[in-house]
Amino acid sequence: MKLKPALLGAAASLAFVPMAMADGHSGERGRDGAVSIIYWQAPSIMNPFLSGGTKDVEAGSMVVEPLARYSETGELVPWLVDEIPTTDNGGVSEDLTTITWKIKPGIVWSDGTPFTSADVKFTADYCMNPEGGCAQITKFEGVTNVEAIDDLTVKVTFDKPTPFPYGPFVGGESPILQAAQFADCTGAAASSCSEQNFNPIGTGPFKVVEFKPNDVITMEANENYREEGKPAFATVTFKGGGDATAAGRAVMETGEFDYAWNLQLAPDVIANMEKGGKGKPVAGFGPLVERLMLNQTNPSPDLGPEERSVIRPHPFLGDPAVYKAMSMAIDRPLLVEIGYGKAGKVTCNWVPAPDAFNSTSMTCDKQDIAGANKLLEDAGWVDSNGDGSRDKDGVELSLLYQSSTNAVRQDFQALIKQWWSEIGITAELRNVDSSVFFGGDAASPDTFQKFYADVEMYANTFNGTDPQSYLANGLCDKAPSPATQWQGENITRFCNEEYDALHKKLSNTAGLEARAEIGKQLNDLIVQEGAIIPLVHRGRLSAHANSLGGVKLNVWDSELWNVADWYRVK
Amino acid sequence: MFTFTIRRLILTVPTLLFISFVIFMIVKLSPSDPTGNLPLTIPSEVREQIREALGVNKPLIVQYGLWLKQFFWLEPRIYLEHAFGWDLGTAGETRLISYQTRSPVMDLIMQRMPQTLMVVGTAYLVGTLIALPIGIISAYKQYSVFDQMGTLVSMIGFSVPPFFSGVLVIVLFSVMIPSDSYFWLPSIYDTTHEVTDWESFKFQFRQMIMPVMVLALQITAQISRFTRASMLDNLNQDYVRTARAKGMKEKTVVLVHVLRNSMIPVVTVIALGIPSIFGGAIITEQVFKVNGLGQLLIIAIQGGDVPTVQTLTFIFAILIVLFNLIADVLYGILDPRIRYD
DSSP, X not given: OOHHHXXXXXXXXXXXXXXXXXXXXXXSTTTTOEEEEEESSOOOOSOGGGTOOHHHHHHHTTTSOOSEEEOTTSOEEESSBSSOOOTTTTSBOTTSSEEEEEBOTTOBOTTSOBOOHHHHHHHHHHHHOTTSOOTTGGGGTTEEEEEEEETTEEEEXXXXXXXXXXXXXXXXXXXXXXXXXXXXOOGGGGXXXXXXXHSOOOSSSEEEEEEETTTEEEXXXXXXXXXXXXXXXXXXXXXXOSOHHHHHHHHHTSOOOSEEOOOOOOHHHHHHHHTTOSEEEEEEEEEEEEEEEEOSSOOOTTSOTTTTTTSSOOXXXXXXXXXXXXHHTOOHHHHHHHHTGGGEEEOXXXXXOSGGGOOOSOOOOSOOHHHHHHHHHHTTOBOSSOSSSOEETTEEOEEEEEEESOHHHHHHHHHHHHHHHHTTOEEEEEEEOHHHHTTOOXXXXXOTTTOOSSEEEEEEOOXXXXXXXXXXXXXXXXXXXXXXXXXXXXXXXXXXHHHHHHHHHHTTOOSHHHHHHHHHHHHHHHHHTTSEEEEEEEEEEEEEETTEEOOOOOSSSOTTTTGGGOEEOO | OHHHHHHHHHHHHHHHHHHHHHHHHHHHHSSOOTTTTSOTTSOXXXXXXXXXXXTTTSOHHHHHHHHHHIIIIIHHHHHHHXXXXXXXXXXXXXXXXXXXXXXXXXXXXXXXXXXXXXXXXXXXXXHHHHHHHHHHHHHXXXXXXXXXXXXXXXXXXXXXXXXXXXXXHHIIIIIIXXXXXXXXXXXXXXXXXXXXXXXXXXXXXXXXXXXXXXXXXXXXXXXXHXXXXXXXXXXXXXXXXXXXXXXXXXXXXXIIIIHHHHHHHHHHHHHXXXXXXXXXXXXXXXXXXXXXXXXXXXXXXXXXXXXXXXXXXXXXXXXXXXXXXXXXXXXXXXXXXXXXX
């Protein structure tokens, strides 16, 4: 009597298994209960315009959304609009000075009011207000006017032809705020609107229930979200704080959390955690490159404050034999193996991604100590006084090599120092706390901008998929100096007329292929002229629980870009 | 006694002002920058605008004056308004704003206070309750097995830092024990958890066990040593021999005569340790993600968040000065021979 229904039930559940596997992520909204995310850097604010920190941008991206964003492959995808405006579909004007976005009809904010072009225009005004201290103002560079043509059409006008007009309202850093909510928070009042900054009304899949700054965010599904049956999770717990090790442990070993962000850990630590069996790491590669920057100016402490790291040239780093030998002596595959494991690749390029911009003209994956020695020998660098470093005309090949304090960086420093000593270059190592090194305090002698050293190592990247503004970091006039209070992005002080001209050409060229061609030339030029020695193409490594489905690690936008599609694997 | 207390209280005002100025200068002159932790993709002009909007570039003395005004004049009024529903005309004035979160520092502190008091306060209580009997028995049975064990435990408590012992218990109770087991304990403290019924109390209890015990180990080590030393001093005194000679019961001798007299220095140590409860336990809070005041302070330091660091450290300073005074007054109450007048 009882056996039959039980058997039937078992048979039925067996029959359902393949269905559940194939179709586990559709159904009604909130069907999968709670999901928990851990960021070892705790979010401080939900408004990306007032922070700029990755943790804050990504936490905010679950609530506030841009018009278009980048997919995990780096392609632009329409988000709150129907299509990406281009010159072909008439969305971008022929003279490249305007772009017109058409908002998808029927989108509402989480409070039920309609999402209109007025909100988009308001967001632009909010960020471009000079008193607000907007951290994403570069997204609006060159914008002269944002106009709401009708309820669903927004036209952005630039001051000059802009071949890549996808700065404003694209990507996690430039989402749309609700005009009604933030109306009283513009300009100097931006900082005092804690209520709005902590609980922004958005169009995204979730809305904030409670925000505890630097601690935890509780969110619930947005009942007005535009897609039926999404998100699959009813609530989100977004915990912050601790360290990367603990976050990785909580996902992969103890299984307390479903998703852990940016696990910058030694490869063997990750591998050990993976043995916990509760979750797995996922890696994605953006344009982040760990590199050596070679000072093109003279950093000698004998010079005065107005001259040190300002006047050219460097005593010996301008010699092609020297910088080429320094690069040849480095065993990049070994650096990848000990420093980053799965989350690293060998690269010879300053711009290693997206693929279209990745130059293939150089190779550097083999260490060549003998070749490096020969190169130096032929150029006349010999150790004439027997002190262990080569010299020529009284100039010793001895340098100061600095970096920020970080276990992997100190390992790299020690290894590279050893390899350089094998080719007769002595290096003195130095590391500076990262909040000082990257702090930009003009009064401190230890910042990376001041560059009071011969060589320094750090990593840098760019947002989105177009490297034009990143490549501008090689322009002569961007060099930090006392005249600019040591601000500026051209850290190596590289200065080359050909480079400047080529970059100008890039800023007037439309079309991906042509731009990629120029981009590669710029990359090759700066590397071959010895301003930069790229070391490792670094990826982002995050981890998710085995039971969490739908994760597509995106390095081009917020990692949580598709959180609406996440579901519980049953 | 009363005059002494009043005199000391008045003296604290210049002391605290001086402390606040020193803290301000240390924080300001240290090479940290509120925009230092932003991604490198944000260019320097934008950073400068952010600093300008935060008011970092104003003259130091103006910034200090503003802080004094906000801390001593504006914030107490806002507190009174909230507490009693009065209107003291604070609307529209800029409160003490944190650089990182752009929200009032006092709100952050009030938000963090409960979890710190809950975890660190419980640990202090538990630690003290364990330490006193250990100290008493260790002294009474000096060099016994119990005393040796107590010494060993204290030694471990003193010398093993919480970033080791904390991670060790996490590995033992969260990683090695399967999560469906009864003995499994959560490694990450849930600060949003509210105790409403027996089940939620049990959960709260479980998530507090590890951080509380790690902290209690250190507190026990310290206080049990003090108790033991103080007891030993008194056990050899003449009045103890007299009490025994009079034929008093051993229990009365130890627990009434000796213990009472031994408590004077111990109570002082306990009182002086109370401000550290509010200071949170920076490392233990980080390890278990309790996110209390200690974690707030460390994140603010890393982020160059001057108003938060300044306010937090100053509140700690007030507490330390205050509890020093309380300890001094307690001396007089516990030992009638001590008089300040």
